[in-house]
Amino acid sequence: MVAAGSAVTASSFGAPAVISALPGKKYKLIEKNNFNLHYAPHFGMFENLAGKDLIDQIKFMADVGFTAMEDNGMMRRPVDVQEKIANEMSRLNMKMGVFVVDGGDNWKVSLTTGKQEFKETFINTCLKAVQVAGRCNATWMTVVPGYFDRTKDLSYQTSNVITALRAGADIFEPHNLVMVLEPLSDNPDLFLRYSAQSFMICKAVNSPSCKILFDIYHMQRNEGDLIKNMESSWNEIAYIQIGDNPGRKEPTTGEINYGNVFKYIYDKGFRGILGMEHGLSKSGAEGEQALIDAYKKVDAFI
């Protein structure tokens, strides 16, 4: 269901970039959507409509009706930028989505080895992440335990990951922060791949600060049976991400019937964040409008 809210024009963004992106043309009326779920776009998704300025992009997202935003690279941004982003989002009453806890070891053989050096880097990165989360009002942070260590039995690798994550959970728990483990499908070397595997690891870590990030795109690639697998691992899912398959573009561009998947998530009572961690099927301002239209369509599930 899309409720018509206040219609705004480009001029009300106070963003010259919008005008320059569409020369000689005022941006057409944008309907402020009243989405049923907290879909979270990311920077760059609306550069053509909102301009390159980060604050303008946040304003644009809010104007369209998005009530959350995620920024994977938040940890790498200067402190003052993190604060500015957080302030603007607070002002607009937007929820902060995930950033990635990345000490440089996410895309290589690391925590599965059990080696102290990787564990130390992970712990230090978690400590930094606490600071970043505090500055930008984040609750959830993405954790990726790296690649398989092919020299070790899978059970040893799993136990090494659990040991490292327990140390991470000890850091996050006092701050009520949550690391969300993301099973991925990008390459066959990634250790964390399945919802059941992630569920088991969360149970073993046994902390409210260690939960699952269920990325629907990755899970459709790795295991399918989306609703059933969400249902089975539901108690450990704290964060959701979106992307159609194949192609990892906005809903309506692939094989996933997002309307019904969102209906399931909504009916479960989930009111957390659903990160729009995908690209756009079309380029330019038209592509950005198409993305907004796609979300209007799949959000009409009530």
Added chain:
Amino acid sequence: MSSKDDFLSLKGRINHSVCRWCYDQIPLDQLCTAAKKMGIKSIDLVEPKDFEVLHKHHMDCGMVYGLSNPYGIEKCFNRESHHKDLIDIYEELIPIVANAGFRQVICFSGNSGGQPDREGVDICAAGIRPIMKTAEKHSVNLVIELLNSKVDHPDYQCDHTDWAVSLCKKINHPNFKILYDIYHMQIMEGDIITTIKYNYHYISHYHTGGVPGRNEIDETQELYYPAIMKAIVDTGFNGFVAQEFIPKNNPLESLQKAILLCDI
């Protein structure tokens, strides 16, 4: 009683079929009449004893079922001890199918029963190879169905695309193919369109079904069937896509809705 206008006009890029067993409360004769009006050209999983009814309606049978007890889904080619009986069955069945004007007959792996996957491929291949001569002679495909082993068919061996493709490669005969069941493979693997794109050479037939639940393939489940149908058409497929869901609502209305959804 029907004028030409009563018939659904379809785009014709998908050849539609429907599985008999999902509508078993409707006599086959009536199902043929209703299906024809919807633009459906074939009824799947019909046995030779019912071919006469199909002929009466000029209906194709996209996938013939010809096994009888004790053979079927759970008990089939993955045991050497079954081979003699199965070879006899298919040697007799294939000419009947061909004479009826039909082109495909279904087969299964059987349940694993502790058998390693690789061994299952080898044993199935050994049992199937001798039949391929007859299949070739009569231009009939022997088609193995992929089924889920989590919900409907626990322990069924041919439950992953890779396994079925391995078997195709091992048999290496153009008349041995895969029935890719979208419902079953969404439960086991996901990644439907990519899997079809990579393996379509081995696939000669498709089945549908809503996930989860195996009911209507519409907006009440997790797959977006039009995108999958488009991917199938894009592979140059000219076989049948058969609806194989258990209708929750009015069966024929649901069937018609599914045909329209898949008519891309």
